[in-house]
Amino acid sequence: MDRDDADSTTPDRPRISDATLRQFTGYTMKRAFNVVQADVNAVLEEFGLRMVTYSALAIVGDNPGLSQSQLAQALAIERPNLVVIVDELEGRDLVSRDRVPTDRRTYALQLTSEGARLLARATEAVRRHEARITEGLNAEEEAILVSALKKIEATDIRRS
Amino acid sequence: MDRDDADSTTPDRPRISDATLRQFTGYTMKRAFNVVQADVNAVLEEFGLRMVTYSALAIVGDNPGLSQSQLAQALAIERPNLVVIVDELEGRDLVSRDRVPTDRRTYALQLTSEGARLLARATEAVRRHEARITEGLNAEEEAILVSALKKIEATDIRRS
DNA sequence: TATTGTTATACTCTATAACTATA
């Protein structure tokens, strides 16, 4: 991809403006998150993980014994889609599905020792990715960024 | 429900923790953006638009006469995928594809008057959505939020 | 030889209905 410069071979449109979209914080959130997502996916690929499989490991690690329905809700994905994710993690011996005697419909999910080890290594790599992404921010800026994002996340969306 | 609860409204499942993921600003960015995206998509649906078709209208409006390749680059999508988007917008008479005499390979994209009208109405609705989303933030918080996001967006990602 | 727009295609992600086995 060649960059546009002030060369006469470029007809009349050297730079594309996104002024209308730039007035919106949500647009800037999307552009910033695209950069974060590309970098974190590259980091996780070294562990054979994607954002969703890493997140699943982290949630199972924080909540040993939870059910697939609970994990699906925590990841905000539909139950049918979670099945293949847990299949993959179980097939790689990172997560175990244990039957629950008190309710034989549900599985209790747990990290295997290998899953715990991979999660720990991946979490360290994601920490380094985070440091890279936020290196231009001082502590106060990052604190306000996080608190502002949490307020947006907590917005009570009302439909008209 | 057959278990005796201290609170009758409290479900019998414990709260799921996302403590490991919450240490990451990128995770909070994703959670916040999910809320923004759901709301803006609901807003745009009333105009028969999605985020990508609204963005395309906005970019064409800001850059009349640009080519499909330039629009694809501005939207960060591949050229083949843009074709169906422009097909849709052209089929609804929101955008016109005009032949360029100086380079007959390219199309000059422009809003039709109906496209300009729809863009203006949708932009007003998105402004109201933005006000809803950021209503918990004061001016300083929002300014720091935007500047922090722009710094993240500008992060120079280096691959090892 | 390179570029614009296009077709075809494939792979991922996501969403819904319906099934089974349990409760």
Add this chain to the structure above:
DNA sequence: TATAGTTATAGAGTATAACAATA
């Protein structure tokens, strides 16, 4: 009757290769 997990499937979204027309 309801719930957990599952299967099948369909719709988006996204990516690459290759082609015709044009430069």
